[in-house]
Each structure stands twice: as structure tokens, then as C-alpha cells.
Amino acid sequence: MGNQNKGDVNGLKEGIREFMEAAPAIYMPGLSVDTVIFGFHNDKLKVFLLRFANTPYFVLPGGFIKKEENLDDAALRILQERTGLQDIYLEQFYTSGNTSRSKETVAKEELQKIIGKAQWSNWFDQRFVSVCYYALIDDTKVKPETEIFFTEFKWFDVNKLPKLLYDHDLIIKKALSRLQSDLDEKLVGFNLMSETFTMGQLQKLYEAVHQKKFVRTNFQRKLLSLNVLERLEKQYTGKAHKAPFLYRFVTGNSE
Amino acid sequence: MGNQNKGDVNGLKEGIREFMEAAPAIYMPGLSVDTVIFGFHNDKLKVFLLRFANTPYFVLPGGFIKKEENLDDAALRILQERTGLQDIYLEQFYTSGNTSRSKETVAKEELQKIIGKAQWSNWFDQRFVSVCYYALIDDTKVKPETEIFFTEFKWFDVNKLPKLLYDHDLIIKKALSRLQSDLDEKLVGFNLMSETFTMGQLQKLYEAVHQKKFVRTNFQRKLLSLNVLERLEKQYTGKAHKAPFLYRFVTGNSE
DNA sequence: ACAAAAGTGTTATGTCTACACCCATGT
DNA sequence: ACATGGGTGTAGACATAACACTTTTGT
Incomplete structure (x- = not known):
């Protein structure tokens, strides 16, 4: 073309x-x-x-x-x-x-x-x-x-x-x-994110796709329990709150 | 053709x-x-x-x-x-x-x-x-x-x-x-059965499709809890055991 | 000190699993 | 009586949901 x-x-x-x-x-x-x-x-x-x-x-x-x-x-x-x-x-x-x-x-x-x-x-x-x-x-x-x-x-x-x-x-x-x-x-969501991301960002993605809110604390536990996230260093954004961990999606499976 | x-x-x-x-x-x-x-x-x-x-x-x-x-x-x-x-x-x-x-x-x-x-x-x-x-x-x-x-x-x-x-x-x-x-x-299974059927027959169907066994008692409860089965009269087959109920699949939803 | 967001703990509730138990039926 | 398959009850394991509590960060 x-x-x-x-x-x-x-x-x-x-x-x-x-x-x-x-x-x-x-x-x-x-x-x-x-x-x-x-x-x-x-x-x-x-x-x-x-x-x-x-x-x-x-x-x-x-x-x-x-x-x-x-x-x-x-x-x-x-x-x-x-x-x-x-x-x-x-x-x-x-x-x-x-x-x-x-x-x-x-x-x-x-x-x-x-x-x-x-x-x-x-x-x-x-x-x-x-x-x-x-x-x-x-x-x-x-x-x-x-x-x-x-x-x-x-x-x-x-x-x-x-x-x-x-x-x-x-x-x-x-x-x-x-x-x-x-x-x-199939956990395809990670294709919509950059290589590393915070749990908050990931939750926003899930909320946008499913068009509904999730309870923050439960969401975090559920996704961590899937054993597909690798926890990396913390991300200091300069904002006035606790620095969140960054995560990376790992294919295959951990442990 | x-x-x-x-x-x-x-x-x-x-x-x-x-x-x-x-x-x-x-x-x-x-x-x-x-x-x-x-x-x-x-x-x-x-x-x-x-x-x-x-x-x-x-x-x-x-x-x-x-x-x-x-x-x-x-x-x-x-x-x-x-x-x-x-x-x-x-x-x-x-x-x-x-x-x-x-x-x-x-x-x-x-x-x-x-x-x-x-x-x-x-x-x-x-x-x-x-x-x-x-x-x-x-x-x-x-x-x-x-x-x-x-x-x-x-x-x-x-x-x-x-x-x-x-x-x-x-x-x-x-x-x-x-x-x-x-x-x-989507509960499409009922299209594979005749109009009425027993719970045993339905379980056999689910087992054939999923290629695994289900526990009879739990299977029954699970399917009844979906509220898509109407219980009809019992079916006397002439076999030496309790006569099973017949069921019919009802579209829409009951209560 | 405080607000804002992150992380952990706890409790109640619901669902799944396994199995014990009883029921109806024809030989 | 008993073998066979049908139906109900229940206790433990596990998952989910709601929310209280603590931690970290910059202002």
C-alpha cells in the first residue's frame, strides 16, 4: 500500500x-x-x-x-x-x-x-x-x-x-x-502496560477493562496470588505518600 | 447442491x-x-x-x-x-x-x-x-x-x-x-440432550465434555443452584433403584 | 503534624470438596 | 434382604469481600 x-x-x-x-x-x-x-x-x-x-x-x-x-x-x-x-x-x-x-x-x-x-x-x-x-x-x-x-x-x-x-x-x-x-x-492485560508498573496502575487497567471498581487491598492480594508478578524496587515519584513497588510480568511461572 | x-x-x-x-x-x-x-x-x-x-x-x-x-x-x-x-x-x-x-x-x-x-x-x-x-x-x-x-x-x-x-x-x-x-x-449443554433428562444423564454429558469426573452429589447441587432446571415427575425405568427425577431446561430465569 | 497513597491483618461470608448417611426400587 | 442408583446433610478447606489498621512519603 x-x-x-x-x-x-x-x-x-x-x-x-x-x-x-x-x-x-x-x-x-x-x-x-x-x-x-x-x-x-x-x-x-x-x-x-x-x-x-x-x-x-x-x-x-x-x-x-x-x-x-x-x-x-x-x-x-x-x-x-x-x-x-x-x-x-x-x-x-x-x-x-x-x-x-x-x-x-x-x-x-x-x-x-x-x-x-x-x-x-x-x-x-x-x-x-x-x-x-x-x-x-x-x-x-x-x-x-x-x-x-x-x-x-x-x-x-x-x-x-x-x-x-x-x-x-x-x-x-x-x-x-x-x-x-x-x-x-489469559492474563493478556500486561500487553497494555509498559514493562514495569505499580499495582495501582494495574488496578486502573483492570477497572477500565471491566468497567467497575475493585477493592484495592483485595485486588493486590489476588493478583499477587497468581504468581506472575515479580516485585522490583520501589518507585519514588516525589509524591507525598509511600513509594509503591514496581512490578514486572513474568512469563512461564515462578515457584 | x-x-x-x-x-x-x-x-x-x-x-x-x-x-x-x-x-x-x-x-x-x-x-x-x-x-x-x-x-x-x-x-x-x-x-x-x-x-x-x-x-x-x-x-x-x-x-x-x-x-x-x-x-x-x-x-x-x-x-x-x-x-x-x-x-x-x-x-x-x-x-x-x-x-x-x-x-x-x-x-x-x-x-x-x-x-x-x-x-x-x-x-x-x-x-x-x-x-x-x-x-x-x-x-x-x-x-x-x-x-x-x-x-x-x-x-x-x-x-x-x-x-x-x-x-x-x-x-x-x-x-x-x-x-x-x-x-x-452459556449453559449450551442442553442442546445436546433430549427435552427431558435425569441428573445422571446430564452429569455424564458434563463429564464427556470436560473429560473428567464430577462428584455426583456436588454436581447435582451446583446445577440446581443455577436455577435453570425445572423438576418434573419421576422416571420409573423398571430398574432396581430409586426413580430419578426428570428435568427440563427452562430459558429465561426462574426467580 | 498531616494528607495521601501503599501495604498488611482480620473477620465474616460464601463456595467447593469429600464423604457419610438415608431413600426408593426391583429382584 | 440386598444391591443399585438417587437424594440430602454436614464438616473442613479454600476463596472472596469488607474494612480496620499500620507504614511511608513530601509538604
């Missing part, structure tokens, strides 16, 4: 046209990948979204599957293109395939406005079945990239989402619900 | 050829649906499989998605064609999309043996991404149908499976693992 500088309207136009021309030879028809990228900042669970052209609508980062590419590899490639990250925790959670989801017209009309109807090729007229993944990233490390079609990226609070195209609102709901169970069963 | 009487070899040959010719116009390319059909008899969890032509290999029942058909509807249609059942509990659980899975050659060679290479059309040469569903059925009601490509159907004990084509062994493993969690979280 390659990055276009979208300040250049003619470049954008040309980029879109070229993409639509080239796509059928490169990608599997009728199949797409959508990714729900979760991040955690300001004690809030965030979702990474892209503004579709100059509309008020946003969409999930997505893409297509190369003809000789594994499905998981396609999802990973798409994420790497958007975030610049190499190691990303990725989980497939749903495949969306109602015919109605492809009947969305806003996106098509906007694209046609940009490139002109004459230049339209039929890649985006097909029905798409979309395989959905969620990703967890430590967003202190992200350097997001804009791209053709998308003029702006933005993190949204997971319960203050903007208007979304297609069935992307439904997909985010499903992703969140899956994340909630995975958080407890 | 329609049923062919496969006693008639020429009919089979013609059926397959016709299918491959017609398929590209009817179905989405590169996409398939596979279904893991679970049943429960003789206190064992069973999987419904189809023998591929005259090979020793079996495959999951599967099919393709019509161009204007919802994904879930396609899965349901495929199941109805195979089982004759109308109401089927169906759950999407995974989408399999490694390129290697389509490199399977046994199936192709066998088909070519039957219809001759000259008659080969390229429908089955493409790479397929397969959306996988599991289904739970009360197999006292099933009237399975054979079909073109498949000469025999058979229920297999879930841990005594035959050789399987493609990645269908992996898919069954994932289906079982998902069924295990859904059994507890």
Missing part, C-alpha cells in the same frame, strides 16, 4: 486509483481484516480509530489479505503498517459476514467524490466478509501512520466512541467483551 | 463436474464454512464426520457461502442439508486461514480420479479461508444425508478420531475447547 502524503490532493487521488486497480491482483477478493487496537492511557481504555476521508465518520484500521499470505500474518502486517510496532499481541475473535454490512454507502460516495466516478473501479463494490482481530499495545511506543483514505487517527475512550461506518461499532463491542474474559483467563 | 444418489457412479461424476462448473457463479470465492457437529450418545461426546470419497480420510461437513447470503445463514443451511434438522444451536468460533491448509492434495487427487483430469475445473484449486462453526444437536432427531463427494457419514468419539484432511483435526480441537467454556458460561 505504501504511504501517501495526503497533503497532496492529486497524490491522494492517484494513490486511491492505483490501489483499486492493483488490488484484485494482489489481494483475496471479498475478504478483509479489521483490527480493534486497544491502548491504555489516562486510566482509560482506548480504541484507535481512523477518520474516513473528510467525513465525521471513523473506521477501524483494516486491510486485505494477500493471495499467498497467512490470515494471522495479514493482520500483523496491517497492524505494523499502522502502528510501527513489531511485537504486537494479537487475537482473532470474530468473523463478520452479514451481507448488510457491505451496503454502507457513505464510504463509497466519499471516495467517488475524491477520485471522480469515472475513475471508479469495482474493488469496493464487492461484498466483504471481515475477519476481526483485537490488538493490545503499549501505546507509549506507538508511532501511528496516516495513510491513503484516512486523514486522521485518534484514540477514543471505549465508551465515548464517534460515529462508525459499517458494523464497526458492533465489532468493537465484541472485541471488548472478548478482552474482558481474556484479561482474567 | 442437491442430493445425488451415489450408487450411480456416472451420476456422481456428473454431479461433481456440474458443481465445479456452477460454483463460481453461485458462491463467494476463496471462502468456505466448516462445521463441527457435536452429539451425545452412549455417554460419549461425538463428532459427525464424512468419509471423503473412497479414501480412509474423513472431513468436517462444510460448504460455501452464496454471494448474497449471510455468513450465519450459510452455516445453518449447510447444517440443515446434512442433518435434516431445522433448529440447531450454532456458534461461530474460529476462522482458519493459513495458506498451508489449502495445500492438501489427497482430496484433489481423489476427485480427479473420479471425474478425470480433463473434466477438472479450478474451483478447488484456490486457496480457501474457512469460517468454522460448532453445532450442538439432539442426535435422537437427526436423519443425516450423504451427498456428492461423501460416501459415508459416521459419528466418532471425540477422542478417537479418524485421519482427517486439511486442518480439520486442529479445528475440532478448538471447537472442543470452546464448547468446554461455553458449557459452563
